[in-house]
Amino acid sequence: MRLFRTVFSAAVFGVESKMVCVEADVGAGLPSFSMVGYLSAQVKEAQERVRTALKNAGFRMEPKRVTVNLSPADLKKSGTGFDLPIAIAIAAAYGAIPQERLDGILIAGELSLNGEVQAIPGILPIVAGAAQNGCKICMVPKANEQEGAVLEGIRVIGTENLKEAIDYLQGNREIAPACAQTDPPAPLFAAEDFADISGQEAAKRALEVAVCGFHNLLMTGPPGAGKSMLAKRIPGILPPMTIEEAMEVSRIYSVSGLLREKQPLLCSRPFRSPHHTATAKAMAGGGMVPKPGEVSLAHNGVLFLDELPEFSRDALEILRQPMEDGEVFLSRAGVTYRFPADFMLVAAMNPCPCGYYPDLSRCTCTPPMVRRYLQKISSPLLERIDITVEVEAVRYPALEKTEGAERSARIRERVLRCRAIQQERYQNTPYRFNSNLDRAGLETYCALERQEKEYMGLAFEKLGLSARTYYRILKVARTIADMDGGGRIRTPHLQEALCYRSIHKKYWQNRQENAR
Amino acid sequence: MTDKNKEAEWFWLCSAPGLYEKDRKRLLREFETPWEIHRLAAAGTEISSVKGKKREQLLRWAQEPAEENYHKCLEGGINFISCQHADYPEQLLQISDPPSGLFFRGTLPRKGERCVAVIGARMCTYNGRNNAADLAAALAQNGVAVVSGMAYGIDARAQEACIEAGGRSFGVLGCGADVCYPKENRTLYEQLIQNGGVLSEYEPGALPLAAHFPQRNRIISGLSETVVVVEAKKKSGTLITADLALEQGRDVYAFPGRAQDVLSSGCNRLIQQGAGIITDLDEFLELIGCRAQQTRKEKNYHMGLASSENLLYSCLDSELKSLQSLANETKLPVKELIRMLTDLQIRGLAAEIGKNYYVRTR
Incomplete structure (x- = not known):
């Protein structure tokens, strides 16, 4: 008698999943247990876990020749999620479960030796993949059921142990499908509100402009000026995430195993603040089987880099490509993993090593010291930062009065209006925000009238702008004009944008040049 | 021989x-x-x-x-001249320990060429830099050469301004005459060779060791009939030069500053000790026997400014002020303030020094 059974499961690649068929065959011959199908060490170890778990679940494995294949065979499978489907496939192949009970069901989960089913990372992409491939039911570890239930159009069943799973598949037991506890997305940013920060109007205004046009932002200022405090409040004025965005973000966190059982769907925009000792791999993602890095964890949110010059050059250089493309590609033997990484970069730095330049009575740095400090940031990175603003240390009287500062919610309303204008304008174009505009886009959407052109000509000469800065100023001016209702760019908009212009290399490198 | x-x-x-x-x-x-x-x-x-x-x-x-x-x-391309040579600068022979020989690129001060040293701090203020530049340009127009140390800040700015105004300038280095130190001043170094010269008592290739600089300072003051200190802290290389100048019997002048300004403390100290005080450039030029410049008309630059712009303009100062402190002072909405500041800069009435730090320029 030969018995053959197939169970569906999935392997996670990046934030996507690929369907995997787990085939088990039990036949006559010398008793053995072999597994094939381009397996990583983690999957190969499943053999021992499965055998023991089956035994402890009360299932007796007759001494037969057991062969397990995971197809497609050219796909490298890793992770521990295959334990449960392998166990079920074997049990089925021994005749415990008929094939028709297995069709349309995707199974994933890790087994412990006593037959309990353990949580695994990446449930969200697995369930999403199952739904896409026409599965009706998804059997996942109990601990992950909330996470999977977030998706609609598929029944997610949480199982606690192997015995229960086999009983269910045999039709001897019913398990109620998990229903998502979609609590209304709590306003998580209530804790961090711009109303907490009094004063700093200039910095707040710059932040608002940056958020409106999705421009990358650099804050300079002495230590303790409140740069991090300001940055932490940015997610609160970003528009709320759409369900698609929330799903994207949750997938990334699911793959990283960072989703909490209580809150399976992330509703607030991520705010990532890696320490400046972070390596390039920590930033972009890495590992033999790549896991998302900080740029991906900040997807649809804010990546805050405090003490920008202290970051290693490699870690900063690696930001360039995701900043350009909104995603990261990591190549490993045979497979390229794609992680989304569309984030708003917010960086903060001191103007010099001691932090007090240009206050020369307090600054103790020499020109070479300052130069070395600033040279750590490469100009290609600076060129991707549209807005630079100084955050001044708050004086005591300003700390006192807290009333009058605007609430985040009010700012967010304005941001939403401005975003809506952009959305309408960039319909059917490759752009999404003003910050995405390229040369051609600038010519179409940021055309200046004669008067404004003349003004910019004057500014070009008087302020010593470069061509690159010029285009960045136009983008920012576009955003400021949109904040004013979306009309054409006028002189006041340009004036404000000029004030936020990034300090280009020369400006910092040779400070005597600048002060002429 | x-x-x-x-x-x-x-x-x-x-x-x-x-x-x-x-x-x-x-x-x-x-x-x-x-x-x-x-x-x-x-x-x-x-x-x-x-x-x-x-x-x-x-x-x-x-x-x-x-x-x-x-x-x-x-x-x-590096010339050498000994102290016995007829072309050795006369002024330098008057000091107690003239260098036995000078290595130089370009030229040395000619016989009877008037030289004034303009020296000051490396980390200097916007105002100090402007004062140095104005003075150097005025000297250049009077055919007086500017001697300095080619360092960052005051030194470099004075020498640049002198050359821009068509004058001759000499850089005295604390390293070999073929070594450009600091290397950022490469352009100035080349310009000096064309319009004046760079000189040093150290052999070609000598490194800019810290010990060389106090020694080099005696040559700066030695070459000059007058030494002007633009900005200096109390303990600084600039003051060493000023002291050496006094020992060598040179006239020392200083730009005064406010009592609490760290960068003027050295200048104020010098004035206290009897150095000449420069409050008016023309007056100083006459004092050293130069023609005063055509009296520049003090224009009312704030004419034609709207009232809020005028308010902002009067809040600006020669001291740096940050965007936020200007906002606090003027109580203007930030949006307006930012726009006006940019406009003042474009009109040349204000300048941005650090990121979002502003000074008044006129």
């Missing part, structure tokens, strides 16, 4: 590695001429004025082909 040979011998002495001016002076006191020293050193005779490692180095140096080195140096 021809003059040429004599110069070569002086070159041999001045470029001897490890020897400082005081060693050379001691050697010359003992043996009178460089060629005598060279002859004795070449023969390995006992030389008591220098000892130890320096002596060994000198004996080894005596074996080198002096004449050939000298010509190689000249062909390399």
Whole structure:
């Protein structure tokens, strides 16, 4: 008698999943247990876990020749999620479960030796993949059921142990499908509100402009000026995430195993603040089987880099490509993993090593010291930062009065209006925000009238702008004009944008040049 | 012995590695001429004025082909002049320890050419830089050369402004004349060679060691009839130069500053000790026997400014003010304030120094 059974499961690649068929065959011959199908060490170890778990679940494995294949065979499978489907496939192949009970069901989960089913990372992409491939039911570890239930159009069943799973598949037991506890997305940013920060109007205004046009932002200022405090409040004025965005973000966190059982769907925009000792791999993602890095964890949110010059050059250089493309590609033997990484970069730095330049009575740095400090940031990175603003240390009287500062919610309303204008304008174009505009886009959407052109000509000469800065100023001016209702760019908009212009290399490198 | 040979011998002495001016002076006191020293050193005779490692180095140096080195140096574009040469700057001979020889690129101050030293801090304020530039330009227009140290800040700005105004300027270096230090001032270094010169008492290739600079300062003041200190802290290389200038009997002038300004504390101290005070550029020019510039009309620059712009303009100061502190002072909405500030900059009434720090320029 030969018995053959197939169970569906999935392997996670990046934030996507690929369907995997787990085939088990039990036949006559010398008793053995072999597994094939381009397996990583983690999957190969499943053999021992499965055998023991089956035994402890009360299932007796007759001494037969057991062969397990995971197809497609050219796909490298890793992770521990295959334990449960392998166990079920074997049990089925021994005749415990008929094939028709297995069709349309995707199974994933890790087994412990006593037959309990353990949580695994990446449930969200697995369930999403199952739904896409026409599965009706998804059997996942109990601990992950909330996470999977977030998706609609598929029944997610949480199982606690192997015995229960086999009983269910045999039709001897019913398990109620998990229903998502979609609590209304709590306003998580209530804790961090711009109303907490009094004063700093200039910095707040710059932040608002940056958020409106999705421009990358650099804050300079002495230590303790409140740069991090300001940055932490940015997610609160970003528009709320759409369900698609929330799903994207949750997938990334699911793959990283960072989703909490209580809150399976992330509703607030991520705010990532890696320490400046972070390596390039920590930033972009890495590992033999790549896991998302900080740029991906900040997807649809804010990546805050405090003490920008202290970051290693490699870690900063690696930001360039995701900043350009909104995603990261990591190549490993045979497979390229794609992680989304569309984030708003917010960086903060001191103007010099001691932090007090240009206050020369307090600054103790020499020109070479300052130069070395600033040279750590490469100009290609600076060129991707549209807005630079100084955050001044708050004086005591300003700390006192807290009333009058605007609430985040009010700012967010304005941001939403401005975003809506952009959305309408960039319909059917490759752009999404003003910050995405390229040369051609600038010519179409940021055309200046004669008067404004003349003004910019004057500014070009008087302020010593470069061509690159010029285009960045136009983008920012576009955003400021949109904040004013979306009309054409006028002189006041340009004036404000000029004030936020990034300090280009020369400006910092040779400070005597600048002060002429 | 021809003059040429004599110069070569002086070159041999001045470029001897490890020897400082005081060693050379001691050697010359003992043996009178460089060629005598060279002859004795070449023969390995006992030389008591220098000892130890320096002596060994000198004996080894005596074996080198002096004449050939000298010509190689000249062909390399670095000139040499000894203190015995007729073209050696007269002013410098008046000081107590003139360098035995000078290495230079470009030219040296000509006979009777007037020189004024303009010196100051490396980390300097916007105002200090402007004062230095105005003074240097005025001197240039009067045919007075500006001598300085080619350092960041005041020194470099004064020399640049002098050359821009068509004058001649001399940079005295604390390293070899062929070494550009600081390297960021490369452009200025090249300009100096074209319009004046760079000079040094150190042999070509000498590194900018910290110990060289106080020594080099005596040459800055020595070359000049007057030394002007634009901005200096109380303890600084600039004040060393000013002290040396006083010892050498040069006139010292300083730009005054407010009592609490760290960068003016050195200048104020000098004035307290009796240095001349520069409150008016024309007055100073007359004092040193130059033609005053055409009196510049004090225009009312704030004419034609809207009332809120006027408010902002009057809040701006020669001291740096940050965007936020201007917002606090003027109570204007930030949006307006930012726009007006940019406009003032474009009209040339204000300048941005650090990121979002502003000063008034007129």
